Amino acid sequence: MISSEQLTHYIYAVRSAILAHEADIECLDREIGDGDHYINMKRGCEAIAGLAEALTKLPLVDALNSIGMKLLSTIGGASGPLFASFFIGMSKTLKVNGPDSAMHIAAAFDAGVQAIMQRGKAQAGEKTMLDVLIPVAETFKSLAAQGKSTREIAGILKQVAIEGVESTRSMLATKGRASGLGERVIGHLDAGAKSCQVMIHAVCDQVLDEQSRQPAP
Amino acid sequence: MKKFLNHVDHMLTESLSGFAAAHHDLVTLQLEPTFIARKHKAQNKVALISGGGSGHEPLHAGYVGKGMLDAACPGQVFTSPTPDQMLAAAEAVHAGQGVLFIVKNYAGDVMNFEMAAEMLPFAHATVLTADDCAVVNSTYTTGRRGVAGTVIVEKCVGSLADSGADLASCKALGDKINQHTSSIGVALTSCTVPAAGRPTFDITDSEIEMGVGIHGEPGRRREPMRDADAMIADMVAAIVHDFTAKQLPTQGDILLLVNGLGATPLMELYLIYNTAARLLTAKGFQITRSLVGNYTTAIDMAGASLTVCLLDDEIQQHWDSPVHTVGLRWGC
Numbered sequence: 001m002i003s004s005e006q007l008t009h010y011i012y013a014v015r016s017a018i019l020a021h022e023a024d025i026e027c028l029d030r031e032i033g034d035g036d037h038y039i040n041m042k043r044g045c046e047a048i049a050g051l052a053e054a055l056t057k058l059p060l061v062d063a064l065n066s067i068g069m070k071l072l073s074t075i076g077g078a079s080g081p082l083f084a085s086f087f088i089g090m091s092k093t094l095k096v097n098g099p100d101s102a103m104h105i106a107a108a109f110d111a112g113v114q115a116i117m118q119r120g121k122a123q124a125g126e127k128t129m130l131d132v133l134i135p136v137a138e139t140f141k142s143l144a145a146q147g148k149s150t151r152e153i154a155g156i157l158k159q160v161a162i163e164g165v166e167s168t169r170s171m172l173a174t175k176g177r178a179s180g181l182g183e184r185v186i187g188h189l190d191a192g193a194k195s196c197q198v199m200i201h202a203v204c205d206q207v208l209d210e211q212s213r214q215p216a217p
Numbered sequence: 218m219k220k221f222l223n224h225v226d227h228m229l230t231e232s233l234s235g236f237a238a239a240h241h242d243l244v245t246l247q248l249e250p251t252f253i254a255r256k257h258k259a260q261n262k263v264a265l266i267s268g269g270g271s272g273h274e275p276l277h278a279g280y281v282g283k284g285m286l287d288a289a290c291p292g293q294v295f296t297s298p299t300p301d302q303m304l305a306a307a308e309a310v311h312a313g314q315g316v317l318f319i320v321k322n323y324a325g326d327v328m329n330f331e332m333a334a335e336m337l338p339f340a341h342a343t344v345l346t347a348d349d350c351a352v353v354n355s356t357y358t359t360g361r362r363g364v365a366g367t368v369i370v371e372k373c374v375g376s377l378a379d380s381g382a383d384l385a386s387c388k389a390l391g392d393k394i395n396q397h398t399s400s401i402g403v404a405l406t407s408c409t410v411p412a413a414g415r416p417t418f419d420i421t422d423s424e425i426e427m428g429v430g431i432h433g434e435p436g437r438r439r440e441p442m443r444d445a446d447a448m449i450a451d452m453v454a455a456i457v458h459d460f461t462a463k464q465l466p467t468q469g470d471i472l473l474l475v476n477g478l479g480a481t482p483l484m485e486l487y488l489i490y491n492t493a494a495r496l497l498t499a500k501g502f503q504i505t506r507s508l509v510g511n512y513t514t515a516i517d518m519a520g521a522s523l524t525v526c527l528l529d530d531e532i533q534q535h536w537d538s539p540v541h542t543v544g545l546r547w548g549c
Contacts, residue, residue, distance in 0.1 A: 030418065035413050035432075036413075039293070039412045039413065073300070075296075076299045077292070078297075078325035081300075081325075081329055119332075120324065178434075179352075181434070182437065
């Protein structure tokens, strides 16, 4: 169960994490991208942080949809439609299932990732954010189905996200701005994958922090 | 970084406001959602809307006006505009005959225009420009990039749309010109995105980036700097090779566009034209139309691109027709 109030904590955590990783994200994008990814991520984070107060008054389903619509009209580039599709897709699935279990949250996360795949016409293995998001979604669903604790899930997802971003190092890019570069991209990490890993870590760390402050059962 | 700048967050708005004020006889500016439209709305014609990241001026806002675009949606620097901009522009300039989007083939532009098209309450179609032959097309990539050839598409389709042709004919002409056009660029230096504050890529004085994109995306090869003739010969060869791959004839009438990427003086662009024209003529082409200048830039990059468009009667007629925009003006 995630409340809208928790959501705002995640939003602030994601913004801080993106700002803290400016140098790494920008450096990766400069190597094989076109240098605008960090600026776009920052603009999106600032826009959503500005919305956070208002979001606390909304049910989670509506808050996620509002995040998607705001990102769509704020970021531009490829990141705008892709992240917008993620939040709108997540919201749609939560609306059907309700946000009351880890399995439902995992299913909604997975639906968001599916929406990105559809919009970007991309798969795993193309050196994109999906190389982090797909394994995280798969692992999240499977851990939730096994009834693992929130703490355990958050810890494992952080590890999967790291492995995901590392996996892009040896890949050829077949989608996005880097796809024109052929073999020159091998050896470089994908900046979009890195941003996703940073955001997933920020949310998982926030979740772990909440857990550690809860009294033991 | 040394640029005329107050605050990086206000740069685009200040520049667009200056553009609209300087050319108030031709265009109007709407802010949030942001677009540039013709001063006098055209009636009963297909509405032509383009857009893309800023930093390529005069593309696209500089091509709004009689005989070219009805509106242009500028995004942040090198970042595609957002769907609400295209929807607001379409709402403003739609004139009863549908909307044609002209979109450079980049993942971000394609997705944002696609989402706008899905929400559009009018008949619509999209021409994707993909003239850059530095990027080899394959089913595994996003495909070729749209670069300076986009200007030729906007000019000719703009002429056809102003003549009252329907949406399908406008799209067909745009697709044909894209098919008839190949471009390749070369960078001598990087460009600097103002918000990033430093060059997008590192390159020494003795190197060039062959096949560079208009955002400073690295091309296919980093090469040693050579004589202009040697570099231009490789660029012409790449275009001729692409014509062959597209099964276009490597003879006949062509339009040759030598485009500056932002920081290369006209003196050098004309030197490039001199060599390119000689080589293309030797291959068997007749250069019957030409354009030299900064038409699709990459902020402050030193470098240039060559674009060759194979002309037929229809394309030539629409290239020659009167146009009055900030970036192109002749015949009126």
